Amino acid sequence: MVDYYMPTAASASVWFSAYASFAGFMMLVRSMATELMPQPLRSYIYSVFNYLFAPFFSREVTLLFDERCGMTYNELYEAVEVYLRTKIGPSVRCLRVSKLPRMKAIKVSIDRDEEVADTFDGVKMKWCYVVTKVEKPRNGGTDEKEKEKHRFELTFHKKHKDKVIDYYLPYVLARAKTLKEEQKTLKLFTNLDYWDGDDDEDNESWGSVNLDHPCTFDKLAMDPELKRMIIEDLERFVARREFYSKVGKAWKRGYLLYGPPGTGKSSLVAAMANYLKFNVYDLDLAAIEGNSELKRVMMSTTNRSILVIEDIDCSINLQNRDDDQDKSSKETNSYKKPLTLSGLLNCIDGLRSSCGDERIIIFTTNRKEMLDPALLRPGRMDVHIHMSYCTPSGFRVLASNYLGIHDGEDHRLFGEIERLIESTEVTPAQVAEELMKSDDADVSLGGLVNFLKHNQAERERKREEKEAKEKKQNKSTRFSLLKKRLKIFSTNA
Ligand SMILES: Nc1ncnc2c1ncn2[C@@H]1O[C@H](COP(=O)(O)OP(=O)(O)OP(=O)(O)O)[C@@H](O)[C@H]1O
Ligand SMILES: [Mg+2]
Known part of the structure; x- marks a missing residue:
């Protein structure tokens, strides 16, 4: 007859204490002996000991x-x-x-x-x-x-x-x-033909350079309220992933920046990119050969990026959509369809509704009134931002940027400059150029005063010239009317 050994709770605890004492002893030996061993052997012994005994002693995971x-x-x-x-x-x-x-x-x-x-x-x-x-x-381990x-x-x-x-x-x-x-x-991608920056390995449509534009929102001379509104809009946009998916809308936002040259439209694009840490795709429509190329180029942009089309009114002669249809039907036989406004609109809508997240599309223009209404229709560009001539508060920002005269500080010429800025039309670019002429605030602000006075006098002269021309025109219209009446009168008589 064979006696089977049936472990009881008491015998298990005896076995466990024996194992524990042995392991404790071995651990002690290990720590003493290994001090004298070379490093590889020591590592090996450590790993063996850890494997066998550590689970019972270590309180670590x-x-x-x-x-x-x-x-x-x-x-x-x-x-x-x-x-x-x-x-x-x-x-x-x-x-x-x-x-x-x-x-x-x-x-x-x-x-x-x-x-x-x-x-x-x-x-x-x-x-x-x-x-x-x-x-x-x-793969046979060819790669290191x-x-x-x-x-x-x-x-x-x-x-x-x-x-x-x-x-x-x-x-x-x-x-x-x-x-x-x-x-x-940050990267600035562009689709120029003659690009001599880096080529993007993964993307043959775009070449890239590092975007080193230093413009940030605090450096931008613009209405503080408008600036705050733009920052809030951007923050709301990036924080709304769930919202966009809940309402079934693509996570994209379109901005139209319009205003005279030198009012900071391109600077605002750079400030937005720096603020959001988004790469910028600067799309030159003149380098695009047709609608299908435009589609391919637009679709090869990445998430968390800003797609910019500068000077949309003049970068390409985009006909209105009726013309497009005529033209496309005439050219169906040609192997490439030309770039048309409807092609551009389709691409924008396609980009807005297709896959890809956190995309911003920006158009800039000097002449909003010249744009096709289709580009302005609600839903295409979500926010229209007017970049205006320099204001007194804008001048303060530029004085801080260029001369280090910060908020709360003053200069004896500030009052005069602000009055002049209010009564004339100068762009932030023109003011910045004057402020850059000297590091000496007295010299550059004095130069700015002269520039503004000259500008104001020019404006006044042009206004008077215009008024005189209109007066002359009115006079000659009245005279020709009088002559006409006299003629009728003399014929009747
Ligand atoms: N609002 C502004 N705030 C700060 N600097 C400005 C501003 N506007 C213009 N500048 C200065 O003028 C330069 C030209 O401005 P920018 O290129 O941004 O103007 P723009 O409106 O894009 O002009 P364009 O219509 O000719 O493209 C900038 O590099 C910057 O130094
Ligand atoms: Mg510009």
């Missing part, structure tokens, strides 16, 4: 963030990489430093096996960057990247597991997003 989840990129891995760059402390001994040709900043990240400490809401954590060799690389597996490990006390997963990791994701936005190098 480790989360692994692999670079890839199967074939796709792990969003969390990328976020951790960006986030940890801001957490590198003095204990880190080895750092990787790089700078790609198009990037502004130098990228510093931790090297393999380096550790970075972090604290979140009182929870102490330890990050480690680990690189391991892949035994069977994909395929031969290695990259991962971040996050270790902390077990009892904080929920807090870390529910609060800390979303915080890391959000922080990384903000950091990436801050470090983003």
Whole structure:
């Protein structure tokens, strides 16, 4: 007869205490012996011990963030990489430093096996960057990247597991997003034929350069109320992802900027791009050969971008839509259809309603009255912004930009300049040009006063000339009428 050993609660506890004492002893041996061993052997022994005994003794848990989840990129891995760059402390001994040709900043990240400490809401954590060799690389391992597996490990006390997963990791994701936005190098894409900037590898329709336009909203000379309204409109737009999907509208917004040359339309586009951190696609319609090319070029723009068509009234001779139809029907046999207004309108509507999110479309024009009503119809351009001549408040902004005379400060010529600005029409560009002539505020403001007086006198002279011309015209009309009447009268007599 065979006696089977049936474990009871008491015997299990005896076995467990025996195992625990043995493991405790081994851990002690490990910590003493390994001090004398070379590093690779020490790492190996550590991993064996950790595998066998750590689960019973360690109060820590480790989360692994692999670079890839199967074939796709792990969003969390990328976020951790960006986030940890801001957490590198003095204990880190080895750092990787790089700078790609198009990037502004130098990228510093931790090297393999380096550790970075972090604290979140009182929870102490330890990050480690680990690189391991892949035994069977994909595609035969020709690519260096395929031969290695990259991962971040996050270790902390077990009892904080929920807090870390529910609060800390979303915080890391959000922080990384903000950091990436801050470090983003904005791009200006253009579709010019003779472009000699960089070609975009992924996009043959557009060439690009870094958008280094320094204009920001606080540097813009325009009505403060209008400026506030534009900023609020942009903020509302980017925050309304759910709203747009709820009402079934594409997440796009159209702006029409109109006003005389030099009032800051292009500067406003740059300020919007810098504010939102959106790339700019500057579409030159003159370089587009037909409706289908326009469609292709427009569709190859990316999300979170601004598409600009400058001087829409004169960049191309867009006929009205009836003409378009005539022309298109006449040219159906030709192999390319010309660019037409209806083609442009279709593309804009297509871009607005098709896939792609967070897109802004901006038209600029000096002569809004010359635009086809179809371009102005409600729903096509959501906001119409009038960029006007310089105002006294606009002048204050320019004085601060160019001469460093900030809000609250004054100059003896300010009063006179403001009166002159109110009674004449000068653009912010003209004022800026005068203010740039000297670093000495007395000299440049004095020059501006002369310029404004001259401008005012010119304006007065033109007004008088016009009045005199009108008077003369009225006189000759009255005289010819009188002559006509006299003729009738003498014939009747
Ligand atoms: N509102 C403004 N605020 C600050 N600077 C301005 C403003 N308007 C014009 N400027 C200055 O004048 C220059 C030309 O302005 P900008 O190109 O933005 O005008 P625009 O309205 O686009 O002119 P155009 O109709 O000729 O394209 C800018 O580089 C800037 O220095
Ligand atoms: Mg412009």
